[in-house]
Amino acid sequence: MREALTREFWDERYSGSERVWSGRPNQRLVEQTADLTPGSACDIGCGEGADAIWLAEQGWDVTALDVSLVALDRTARHAIERGVDDRVKVGEYDVLGSHPPRKPRRSKGFDLVSAHFMHVPREDFDDVYRRIAAAVAPGGRLLVVAHHPDDVESGARQSHGPGLMFPPEQLLAALGVAGGSSDEWEVEVADDPVREQQMEDGPMQVRDTVVRLRRRS
Numbered sequence: 001m002r003e004a005l006t007r008e009f010w011d012e013r014y015s016g017s018e019r020v021w022s023g024r025p026n027q028r029l030v031e032q033t034a035d036l037t038p039g040s041a042c043d044i045g046c047g048e049g050a051d052a053i054w055l056a057e058q059g060w061d062v063t064a065l066d067v068s069l070v071a072l073d074r075t076a077r078h079a080i081e082r083g084v085d086d087r088v089k090v091g092e093y094d095v096l097g098s099h100p101p102r103k104p105r106r107s108k109g110f111d112l113v114s115a116h117f118m119h120v121p122r123e124d125f126d127d128v129y130r131r132i133a134a135a136v137a138p139g140g141r142l143l144v145v146a147h148h149p150d151d152v153e154s155g156a157r158q159s160h161g162p163g164l165m166f167p168p169e170q171l172l173a174a175l176g177v178a179g180g181s182s183d184e185w186e187v188e189v190a191d192d193p194v195r196e197q198q199m200e201d202g203p204m205q206v207r208d209t210v211v212r213l214r215r216r217s
């Protein structure tokens with residue numbers, strides 16, 4: 001299953017078509033950042049850059065990271081086309097590597113670290129999300145959005161592989177906040193809301209895992 005998290009896999013997937021994703025920002029990102037003051041942001045697994053560009057348009061200074069060079073190239077190009085290239089910096093990052101994302105210079109981390117639909121094997125899960133979380137500054141937020149495993153049971157989507165989709169509780173447990181909050185994190189959102197998504201066969205009700213944590217100062 002780790003093959004689906006490699007540069008080769010994703011470069012080939014992106015190279016196969018002009019555009020893989022819609023170009024629109026993820027609904028949960030828009031909802032979950034509405035009450036935040038723009039600062040520095042890091043989008044992990046940025047894909048073609050829709051979320052990074054939207055954040056930049058809201059005033060965030062964004063570092064957009066992905067393992068795929070084709071994805072990063074598209075993100076950079078789309079940022080130029082939308083006139084926000086001064087606010088979007090792209091960079092290579094492999095979530096299965098051993099380092100957290102590099103923090104902005106002269107800072108203790110990002111004000112927002114977001115990861116949307118980053119599904120990793122269960123054996124890597126805790127380490128991957130702990131590394132990602134390590135890039136959040138004191139007072140900053142971690143926002144993780146994923147497909148909820150209920151979607152497989154409801155028939156809304158096919159399994160991406162055993163254990164890849166996860167409920168909010170799995171992320172909370174990985175970060176030591178299973179019981180609510182911890183000395184390190186305040187749980188602001190841990191939810192599994194439903195939305196309508198246009199699929200090939202028509203609109204479907206899909207469930208998202210949505211977790212927003214604030215690192216205590």
Ligand SMILES: C[S@@+](CC[C@H](N)C(=O)[O-])C[C@H]1O[C@@H](n2cnc3c(N)ncnc32)[C@H](O)[C@@H]1O
Nearest residue numbers: 005010045046047066067068093094095116117
């Ligand atoms: C399902 S797509 C989601 C893209 C984007 N976040 C969105 O919501 O539209 C997953 C993204 O993660 C990236 N990715 C896959 N494996 C990765 C890895 N090992 N390290 C970093 N990014 C990875 C892929 O290249 C792809 O752009």
